[in-house]
Amino acid sequence: MNENIINIEHISKVYTVGDVKVHALYDVSLRIDSTEYVAIMGPSGSGKSTLMNMLGCLDTPSGGKYDFKTRNVSLMTDNELAEIRNREIGFVFQTFNLLSRSNALHNVELPLIYAGVPSAERKERANQALISVGLGDRVHHKPNELSGGQRQRVAIARALVTNPAIILADEPTGNLDSKTGEEIMLLFHEINQKGNTIILVTHEEYIAQHAARVIRVRDGLVERDEAIVNRYIPGISKPESAVK
Amino acid sequence: MKKKTGLLLFELREGFIIALQSIVANKARSFLTMLGIVIGISSVVSMSTAIKGIDASFQKGISALGTDVLYIDKWAWFSNTEWWKMRNRRKITMEQYEKYKQTAQLPMAVAPVSNARKKVVYNENSVESVNINGSNADYVKTTNFTFALGRFYNDIEAKGARDVAVIGSELANKLFPRGDALDKTIKIGGFGYKIVGVLTEQGSFILGDFNPDNQVFVPIGTVFKHFASETFRSITINVRARTPALVEETKIEAEGLMRKIRSISPGIENDFSVNQQEGLMTNYNSVVGVIQVAGLFITSLSLFVGAIGIMNIMFVSVKERTREIGVRKAIGAKRRTILAQFLLESSTICLMGGFVGLLVAILLSYVVDRFLPTSIQASAVFIAIGISLITGVVAGLAPAYTAAKMDPVDALRYE
Incomplete structure (x- = not known):
């Protein structure tokens, strides 16, 4: 039985730019359960990024209700949001967003520092996370000594290290060539197979097809929410359209 | 309660390590920033020791003359009586x-x-x-x-x-x-x-x-x-x-x-006038008082300039690291963690500057000692360290607060 992690009911988000109110999200409801692999798709300006920020607890909705593991996020303070981001959410960004002056190990360690994990345990867990993404031999390299794919792997290790409830990846292959992108997608697949919940935000149909479910957003509304029948499983099924 | 203090210490230690890393990573900038504090602290300490030195030797000298001696003289040592009036006595x-x-x-x-x-x-x-x-x-x-x-x-x-x-x-x-x-x-x-x-x-x-x-x-x-x-x-x-x-x-x-x-x-x-050392003392004290206030004011200005330098650099540093702040927040840094990080950075720079400034002041006092007997007081050491720490916190407060209250979404989007 998969437990419910995210339950959103009629949330909206209104930004005020000058005197004009902009509805970034109009009325969105969705549920995401554990071990799911969900892609959120939408063109730019669709409210996709805003939705991602909501899901990632980086921002709170203007209206509606957002429950994260039965806790109401809409009512949380900044500190509580920071805690939930720290423990329950692993972020993977398009531009990797690693600390350029710190080595891979320290980058992966960082969320554990904020979680108050003692140094020895931290190092051990960070090391394990790096091994699990295939970077066991790059632990002491700094980001500028790593390739784009390796950097993204460090970022994924950083997202995994706290054993979060969801991995939230925002265009994780956007800055990578297609071959490296494919490797990263394989890694996500493996991570999902191990029981991690993944939410993938993308505007590329091909990338979205790796997930088991696609939520399409347009004009601040959920346009369609459907299971993918014929998913791409990297390394196993490689459809024609994958070769651009 | 115990767990909470433990966590605070933990955060302080980690924040300090992050601060040190950042200082080392920006060596040239950190050094230039520190220089302001070094100059400020060394001049404040040197000034106060010089004043102490003058004061101490004057007191010693004056007591050698004897405070219980009166001088019956045609001239008044300290008075408003016109010179020609006294001359005609x-x-x-x-x-x-x-x-x-x-x-x-x-x-x-x-x-x-x-x-x-x-x-x-x-x-x-x-x-x-x-x-x-x-x-x-x-x-x-x-x-x-x-x-x-x-x-x-x-x-x-x-x-x-x-x-x-x-x-x-x-x-x-x-x-x-x-x-x-x-x-x-x-x-x-x-x-x-x-x-x-x-x-x-x-x-x-x-x-x-x-x-x-x-x-x-x-x-x-x-x-x-x-x-x-x-x-x-x-x-x-x-x-x-x-x-x-x-x-x-x-x-x-x-x-x-x-x-x-x-x-x-x-x-x-x-x-005739019956003169006393006390007159000399009063006169001397008022002169030294002025020197003390003016000297410390002027030297404090240089410390103040140093503090503005720190504040400036910290603002630049916060701006430059907006994205980093966004990332740190996204992966769970709280406001106070970010606040502490930047405060620790500025106070570490200031403390280092304070120590170097103190060293410079001690070296200076050896040179000055040839002309004027001075000695750096233990209190000066504590005052210097205290002042530099306070300077660091005060100068870092506004930039650190700016960093702490940043919205993670905006910070992550910052180019």
């Missing part, structure tokens, strides 16, 4: 001194003093314009003199106006670098004087005529004989009270007696 004579000495009850010792300013020569060594202090054998009782060699001239020598002299330590060093002054004959304004005594160092930082280290003490008769006629010269009467507590009463008695001796009618103001 009648002189104080040896006869008045004799009368005063006979009638006064309260003094422990009374001595007449007449000065001259002469060149003092021994062989090829000479010192220009030395204060020649003529008095009698009682003079030594009005002082706290101690002798390195010999003794003070005695009553017989004084009464007989013998050409004997007692010299101060500094003068002795200049004329007799080998320390063999006793029984040698020096030339004072061309007249030979035999040295019967050399003083130990009395006070190293009293200027001019007040410094006994740079004077010659001779029988008053020889001053009248060689340098100035008694009939023209006004003398000073040095009066030492029995105890410091009796200074005020001794002064009142002296004024009364001198008015009588000089036949001043009631209602007419004194045509």
Whole structure:
């Protein structure tokens, strides 16, 4: 039985730019359960990024209700949001967003520092996370000594290290060539197979097809929410359209 | 509760490590920022030690002169009386001194003093314009003199106006670098004087005529004989009270007696002055007070400039690391964690700057010590460290707060 992690009911988000109110999200409801692999798709300006920020607890909705593991996020303070981001959410960004002056190990360690994990345990867990993404031999390299794919792997290790409830990846292959992108997608697949919940935000149909479910957003509304029948499983099924 | 303090310590330690990493990563910038604090702290510390040094040696010197001594003089040392008025006063004579000495009850010792300013020569060594202090054998009782060699001239020598002299330590060093002054004959304004005594160092930082280290003490008769006629010269009467507590009463008695001796009618103001060290002290204290306030104000300005530098750099640093702040927030850094990180960074820079500044100040004090006896007080160390820490926190507060309250979404989007 998969437990419910995210339950959103009629949330909206209104930004005020000058005197004009902009509805970034109009009325969105969705549920995401554990071990799911969900892609959120939408063109730019669709409210996709805003939705991602909501899901990632980086921002709170203007209206509606957002429950994260039965806790109401809409009512949380900044500190509580920071805690939930720290423990329950692993972020993977398009531009990797690693600390350029710190080595891979320290980058992966960082969320554990904020979680108050003692140094020895931290190092051990960070090391394990790096091994699990295939970077066991790059632990002491700094980001500028790593390739784009390796950097993204460090970022994924950083997202995994706290054993979060969801991995939230925002265009994780956007800055990578297609071959490296494919490797990263394989890694996500493996991570999902191990029981991690993944939410993938993308505007590329091909990338979205790796997930088991696609939520399409347009004009601040959920346009369609459907299971993918014929998913791409990297390394196993490689459809024609994958070769651009 | 215990868990909470533990967590706080943990965060402090991690924040400190992050701060250190950031300082090391931006070596040139950190160094330049630190420089402002180094200059600020070293000048504040040097200034305060210099003032302390001046103060300490002056106090020492002035107490060597004796705070229980009164000086009955034609001139007032510190007063608003016009110079020409004092010039027209009648002189104080040896006869008045004799009368005063006979009638006064309260003094422990009374001595007449007449000065001259002469060149003092021994062989090829000479010192220009030395204060020649003529008095009698009682003079030594009005002082706290101690002798390195010999003794003070005695009553017989004084009464007989013998050409004997007692010299101060500094003068002795200049004329007799080998320390063999006793029984040698020096030339004072061309007249030979035999040295019967050399003083130990009395006070190293009293200027001019007040410094006994740079004077010659001779029988008053020889001053009248060689340098100035008694009939023209006004003398000073040095009066030492029995105890410091009796200074005020001794002064009142002296004024009364001198008015009588000089036949001043009631209602007419004194045509002499009874001077006191206290006047010197008051004057000195007000001067030092001004130097202290002005000096510390000016040097604090440089510290202030340093602090503005820190604030500036921290603002730049926060702006530059907006994205990093966004990432840190996204992966769970709380507001106070970010606040602490930047505060720790600025205070670490300031503390390092403070330590270096202190080192510079200590080195400077060794150089200054050659001219002016100074020593860095332990308190100065704590004050310097305290000031630099406070500077760091204050200068870092606004930038750190800016960083802490950043919206993670905006910060992540920042290019």
